[in-house]
Amino acid sequence: MAENIRSFKKEINMDKYSTLLLILPYVLLFSTFIILPVLVAIGLSFTYFDLIQAPRLADLYGMFNYVMLFTQDENFLKYVIPNTIKYALLVGPGGYILAFLMAWMLSQIQATPRKIISLAMYIPSMAGAVFMTVVWTKLFSGNDDGYINALLLKWEFIDEAIQFLQSPEYLLNIMIFVALWGSMGIGFLAMLAGLLNVDKTLYEAAYVDGIKNRFQEIIYITIPQMKPQMLFGAVMAIVGAFNTGYIGVALSGANPTPQYSGQLIINHIEDYGFLRYEMGYAAAISVVLLIMIMFFTKIAYTLFGEKD
Amino acid sequence: MSLRSMEVSPKYFNKSQLKFYVILIPVAIFMLLPVVFIFSQALKPLDELFLFPPRFLVQKPTLKNFTDLFRAASGTGVPMTRYLFNSIVITVVAIVATLVITTSTGYALSKKNFKGKNFIFKLNQTALMFVAIAVIIPRYLVIDALGLNDSFFVHVIPYLAMPVGLFLVKQFIDQVPDELIEAAKIDGANDFHILFLIIIPLIKPALATVAILTFQFIWNSTESSNIYIITETKKTFSFYLTTLTSNQVVSIAGAGMAAAAALIMFVPNLAIFIILQGQVMDTMSHSGIK
Numbered sequence: 001m002a003e004n005i006r007s008f009k010k011e012i013n014m015d016k017y018s019t020l021l022l023i024l025p026y027v028l029l030f031s032t033f034i035i036l037p038v039l040v041a042i043g044l045s046f047t048y049f050d051l052i053q054a055p056r057l058a059d060l061y062g063m064f065n066y067v068m069l070f071t072q073d074e075n076f077l078k079y080v081i082p083n084t085i086k087y088a089l090l091v092g093p094g095g096y097i098l099a100f101l102m103a104w105m106l107s108q109i110q111a112t113p114r115k116i117i118s119l120a121m122y123i124p125s126m127a128g129a130v131f132m133t134v135v136w137t138k139l140f141s142g143n144d145d146g147y148i149n150a151l152l153l154k155w156e157f158i159d160e161a162i163q164f165l166q167s168p169e170y171l172l173n174i175m176i177f178v179a180l181w182g183s184m185g186i187g188f189l190a191m192l193a194g195l196l197n198v199d200k201t202l203y204e205a206a207y208v209d210g211i212k213n214r215f216q217e218i219i220y221i222t223i224p225q226m227k228p229q230m231l232f233g234a235v236m237a238i239v240g241a242f243n244t245g246y247i248g249v250a251l252s253g254a255n256p257t258p259q260y261s262g263q264l265i266i267n268h269i270e271d272y273g274f275l276r277y278e279m280g281y282a283a284a285i286s287v288v289l290l291i292m293i294m295f296f297t298k299i300a301y302t303l304f305g306e307k308d
Numbered sequence: 309m310s311l312r313s314m315e316v317s318p319k320y321f322n323k324s325q326l327k328f329y330v331i332l333i334p335v336a337i338f339m340l341l342p343v344v345f346i347f348s349q350a351l352k353p354l355d356e357l358f359l360f361p362p363r364f365l366v367q368k369p370t371l372k373n374f375t376d377l378f379r380a381a382s383g384t385g386v387p388m389t390r391y392l393f394n395s396i397v398i399t400v401v402a403i404v405a406t407l408v409i410t411t412s413t414g415y416a417l418s419k420k421n422f423k424g425k426n427f428i429f430k431l432n433q434t435a436l437m438f439v440a441i442a443v444i445i446p447r448y449l450v451i452d453a454l455g456l457n458d459s460f461f462v463h464v465i466p467y468l469a470m471p472v473g474l475f476l477v478k479q480f481i482d483q484v485p486d487e488l489i490e491a492a493k494i495d496g497a498n499d500f501h502i503l504f505l506i507i508i509p510l511i512k513p514a515l516a517t518v519a520i521l522t523f524q525f526i527w528n529s530t531e532s533s534n535i536y537i538i539t540e541t542k543k544t545f546s547f548y549l550t551t552l553t554s555n556q557v558v559s560i561a562g563a564g565m566a567a568a569a570a571l572i573m574f575v576p577n578l579a580i581f582i583i584l585q586g587q588v589m590d591t592m593s594h595s596g597i598k
Contacts, residue, residue: 029469040446128528193592228596
């Protein structure tokens with residue numbers, strides 16, 4: 001008996017070590033490259049740091065960077081924040097709604113055409129930053145060989161080529177357009193899979209219970225049935241929107257973008273961090289961005305999360 | 309309205325589906341246009357590349373851009389093939405390492421009971437919203453402090469912890485019945501056996517998905533070459549491609565080469581996804597956040 005218990009205990013211990021071994025690599029990497037940078041950003045945001053001298057506590061009890069950011073940084077308040085909000089709303093929720101509508105329509109057609117069309121829609125999202133830049137700079141080029149200019153000239157909408165990527169009126173809208181083009185990623189695939197998995201008998205039951213049209217069907221049956229996928233899709237859409245923040249700089253070829261017209265928070269961080277070496281200030285901007293992302297995600301969880 | 313016409317994923321064609329095709333097909337064509345464009349651009353001879361007015365499709369296709377590209381060397385004398393070689397090695401290593409790490413952790417989170425398990429899973433779920441470039445500067449400082457700067461490993465190590473990957477794998481392993489694992493344990497299997505002989509064969513779709521996501525990220529990424537690597541011979545193909553397009557002097561002569569390189573970047577993405585599309589959709593049906 002005692003022997004048995006001892007060997008049982010030994011087994012449990014073995015199991016503990018084995019579990020630890022299984023999770024250790026991920027936990028270490030996750031802590032080092034995801035958690036730690038976030039903590040460092042928060043810490044540095046209260047300091048002055050130029051990479052040469054050690055960081056020292058900023059004035060105003062460390063709040064100096066934040067106070068500067070929200071009271072003195074004219075470019076941030078006048079361009080970066082409005083640009084980011086417009087961009088994030090149109091590409092995040094906008095792209096998300098588009099992805100849902102496309103996925104829903106795809107769920108209403110036969111399997112083979114659905115596979116082909118969904119592949120076509122997913123393709124841009126796997127193209128990546130470099131591909132995006134090569135294609136869209138050429139298409140929107142302000143030289144005579146720019147395709148969109150050539151078309152507009154040919155149809156006589158314009159008399160001379162427009163400098164699309166250098167002009168403040170167009171840049172932000174072009175960025176939004178390009179980002180939407182590339183926004184049908186795994187969130188879109190998840191929603192499509194979710195739509196296809198909704199229990200078909202529920203629809204039949206709902207029509208018996210008096211649901212009258214497709215719109216009611218989507219609101220009362222489809223979305224509630226696939227909330228988990230809707231939430232996954234929403235989180236992916238938000239992350240995707242903020243992750244593509246580089247495209248303004250990539251398309252226009254300059255940071256800051258022409259007259260700050262396409263400047264998003266991400267570019268502002270790089271501007272201060274890698275070009276001006278004001279690391280404390282850049283860290284404060286990072287923290288503001290992380291809070292913005294959390295805020296958007298919180299809304300998604302409120303809409304689609306399971307309440308408990 | 310009849311039940312037949314409102315079916316999800318219908319087996320037969322019905323006129324009521326036409327309205328969807330009217331929207332879906334133009335959108336799909338529009339999404340594909342830039343891809344068609346890059347194919348056409350990569351095959352254009354020099355005079356067609358700078359033709360005015362420009363023509364969208366190639367007239368006299370040639371492979372000259374590709375042969376130029378393979379003979380080309382960067383401004384510092386590093387041959388293009390070196391960048392391509394680096395990219396292939398890095399991508400393969402990253403995929404294998406990500407799969408091993410993600411699967412073992414996913415298994416532990418799904419099938420084991422230990423302190424902090426829930427916490428780790430919740431934390432990982434929160435990290436789904438992690439936008440790496442938001443903390444690009446502190447990340448740089450961390451990597452610098454670890455001495456990873458200008459090391460070949462910096463292309464791989466910082467990107468191995470992939471919250472989306474772990475999330476998808478864990479959700480998928482949840483579908484594997486516990487009885488299967490209990491039975492294996494009674495037969496004397498340890499975690500290593502269970503992982504390789506039971507879990508991995510059963511979760512292939514999830515592994516395929518994680519492999520694709522890792523591939524897309526690592527293969528397309530220029531971040532590590534841009535920020536952490538100084539030595540030219542350690543940089544990647546995607547980085548080399550940016551040098552072809554960003555430099556105005558090079559870009560006149562390099563426009564065709566850039567298109568060819570963009571195509572080489574893109575085609576593996578496409579091929580892998582087409583092969584594994586079914587598996588990805590299978591994984592995605594378990595992707596919900598509860």
